Each structure stands twice: as structure tokens, then as C-alpha cells.
Amino acid sequence: MEVIYTGLRQSPEDIVEAAIQEDVDAIGLSCLSGAHMTLFPEVVKLLKKRKSGDILVAGGGIIPEEDIPKLKKAGIKVVFGPGTPLREIVAFFETAGKGA
Amino acid sequence: MPARKGTAARPRDPVPGLVDSLLKGDKRAAGKLISLIEDDEPEATEALARIHPHTGRAHVVGFTGPPGVGKSSLINRLVRTLRGRAKKVGVVAVDPTSPYTGGAVLGDRIRMADTGVDPGVFIRSMATRGHAGGLALATFDAVRVLDALGMDLVLVETVGAGQSEVEIATRAHSTVVVEMPMTGDAVQTMKAGILEIGDVYVVNKVDLGNADVLVVKFQLEARDGWTPPIIRTAAIEGRGIDELADALMRHATFLDETGLRKQREIARARLEILENAQRLLARQVEAGSAFGKDFERMAEDVASRRLDPNAAARKLLPTSSRKPL
Numbered sequence: 001m002e003v004i005y006t007g008l009r010q011s012p013e014d015i016v017e018a019a020i021q022e023d024v025d026a027i028g029l030s031c032l033s034g035a036h037m038t039l040f041p042e043v044v045k046l047l048k049k050r051k052s053g054d055i056l057v058a059g060g061g062i063i064p065e066e067d068i069p070k071l072k073k074a075g076i077k078v079v080f081g082p083g084t085p086l087r088e089i090v091a092f093f094e095t096a097g098k099g100a
Numbered sequence: 101m102p103a104r105k106g107t108a109a110r111p112r113d114p115v116p117g118l119v120d121s122l123l124k125g126d127k128r129a130a131g132k133l134i135s136l137i138e139d140d141e142p143e144a145t146e147a148l149a150r151i152h153p154h155t156g157r158a159h160v161v162g163f164t165g166p167p168g169v170g171k172s173s174l175i176n177r178l179v180r181t182l183r184g185r186a187k188k189v190g191v192v193a194v195d196p197t198s199p200y201t202g203g204a205v206l207g208d209r210i211r212m213a214d215t216g217v218d219p220g221v222f223i224r225s226m227a228t229r230g231h232a233g234g235l236a237l238a239t240f241d242a243v244r245v246l247d248a249l250g251m252d253l254v255l256v257e258t259v260g261a262g263q264s265e266v267e268i269a270t271r272a273h274s275t276v277v278v279e280m281p282m283t284g285d286a287v288q289t290m291k292a293g294i295l296e297i298g299d300v301y302v303v304n305k306v307d308l309g310n311a312d313v314l315v316v317k318f319q320l321e322a323r324d325g326w327t328p329p330i331i332r333t334a335a336i337e338g339r340g341i342d343e344l345a346d347a348l349m350r351h352a353t354f355l356d357e358t359g360l361r362k363q364r365e366i367a368r369a370r371l372e373i374l375e376n377a378q379r380l381l382a383r384q385v386e387a388g389s390a391f392g393k394d395f396e397r398m399a400e401d402v403a404s405r406r407l408d409p410n411a412a413a414r415k416l417l418p419t420s421s422r423k424p425l
Contacts, residue, residue: 001203002197002203002204002205002206002227003203003204003205003206004206004207004209004225005205005206005207005209005210006209006210006213007209007210007213010213011216013216013217014213014216014217017127017216017217018209018223020127020128020131021127021130021131021222021223021224022131022224022225023131023132023134023135050128051128052128
């Protein structure tokens, strides 16, 4: 597995642009500021606009339980809250990469 | 080596459509085509064949030098300066693959975030995937894709492993060797390679002082009528970047005016033909191929000393070249 780390404080536009240039299978977003309800769906929206809706989007960070269904409805495939075992996250991306 | 992306999982677009989109400047097509080539998918050969006639316009600049001298930061600043001069710029940044897991963390983008969504910039990260020499096998095919995308310059950042990084100089039009003060001693810079491959030398992080020592080391005599300039930079502050851009433009003009560009292109073509021949030959004798069984028999004959390896190799070549070498 190859992971491209883009650094902190990237705008949704930056993230989508990088994902397209790198032709990634999946994007992992982390947000601790509370802006996830705006920023995560924006990434999904921009991907669709760039005809790249097939790229999987996963989220994580400080995200209240009640926001998770809304995020999933907005196209975020999975949300990992604080304390999620690393093993679980790795397993998710491994199967995602194989399209299983 | 495990593939970076499970491209098989996602629907693949037909190659002709992708190449048409690429030639119209579609970045998504460029990204997908590079993946096809990098993952050595069956369509890669067709893709490269279709792209080839549309390449040869971009000026390719290689950057080499030890890890930590600031190659990524330098490229980041240079991209901005070149954009200011209305040049479209592609970047291929190579990082090492772990020999233990086959995975890689590619971090060059962190230092190249300044150009973000600029439509005239395309940055692609690439892992070495076991290839030695500071480059990935697909690096220069990715350069070709960015050339066909319409980039005026393509900057290639090598791994920066140190002393075996001369491959870049055989592929790029201009090679930039980046060093910084306070590393190593005079002997490091005298080792074979470093002083022989640079068309431009950069002493980065001059703010750390002591740059003069390196500058003296790099003072070289002209080769083929070109004296490699030595540029002092402080990439984070943006110092010396204009001078570096000027030096690269001067070198590009020099290559054109002296006919050296053509010579370098031909030298590179020779290498690439031989590499492709080697790859094709290897594929021809794979298990299960038409020659697979013959090849296995030859291997047994060589192992049991009935045949020598050179004679066996000649049997693989076209009849005309089978005479002993």
C-alpha cells in the first residue's frame, strides 16, 4: 500500500486536486475542528464534479455519534471515531483497495 | 511488489479515450494513464505508443542530492517562479518503497502544497518499488504523460539516496545537483558522480553559513562548452530561486543552440530501446509462454554445464545476431 501524505490544513479543493493527480483509490480525511459536516461532504461533491466519484472517501476525527449517519448519507463511506483500533482502519483500506 | 492501487477494483477507461482526454489537457486522464503505466497493466504498452508522438516538447529537469538538503522545498519555490513566467510545470517526485513491507509513505507533496489547485501545475508522487538508482521504473514514462499533457517543464525529484544517483543524468535534459553547507567533507563531493553529472549546482540553505566551501568545490571547468553555474539558494525564504530559474532557461537555450539536446535525446533513446528489448525478452521466456519450455531446458543445460550462458543467450536473439560476440 502506498500512502500520500499531503500535510495539514488542506482545503477540499486541494484534496480533490491531489487525489486526481495521484489517481488514488481512497481518501482518508481527518478533522478535529468540528467543521466535518461542511468539509467532508464538500470533498465528495467536488469529486463527483470532477467525474471521480469512484474514489472512496473515509473520515475520522472528533465526530459526534449523531453526525455519522448524516455523513454516510452524504457519501462518506466510513467514519472512524476516537479510539478506533489502527488494525480496523488498516483492514478497511485493504479490502477497499481490492474492491471487495 | 504489491501494487499501490487496486486499479483492478475500479472500472478502467479504454486507452484511446484516455489519451484523447490527456491531449486536451485533462488531469484526471493524466493521473489514470500514469497509474496504468506504473502498475504495468497490459494496456500500458498501447498507451505509451499513442502518447509518444505527442511528446518531446517539455524540458525535463532532474534534481538530485542527499536526503534533507531541501529538494522538495526548492522545487516548490521553483514551480511558483516558473508559473510567474507563464510556464506550465509538471513534477514527478520519487520516494523510497520499504524493502520490508513493499509499502511507501510519499511525503514530497507536503512541501509542495503552495501551488494547490493551479491548473498549470501537475504533481505526481511515485514510489521506487524496488528500483535502484533513485528513480522508479516508470518515472520517465510518467514524464512522457506530463509532456503530452502540455507541460513546458517537467521537474523530477529523485530519492536522494546519495551516491548512485547518476541514472537521472542519462534521462533529463538538465540535471541539478543540490547540496547544503555543513554536510560531509571535501571527499564526499569528489566521489565519482556528483561532480560529473550536474549541469547546474545549487548550494541550498545558504543561511546556515559556510556556503563558500561548497561553492569552491563545485567550480568546474566547462564541459561541451557549458560551465555549470553554482547557485546559492535559501528555498524556504525564496532566495536565489529566480537565479536558478534563469540558469535552467539558459541551459535549455544552450542545448538547443549547440544541438546537444538532440544528442541527449538520441542517447536516451538508445537506452530506452535496450531496456525495452530486455523487458520484452524477459517476458518472452516467462513460464507458460511459447519459449518458456525451451528457456527452462536451456537453464538446465547451463546448470549441468552442457551449455554456457553466453551461448544460451545467443539462442534467444534473432538469427542475424547469433554469431559469437
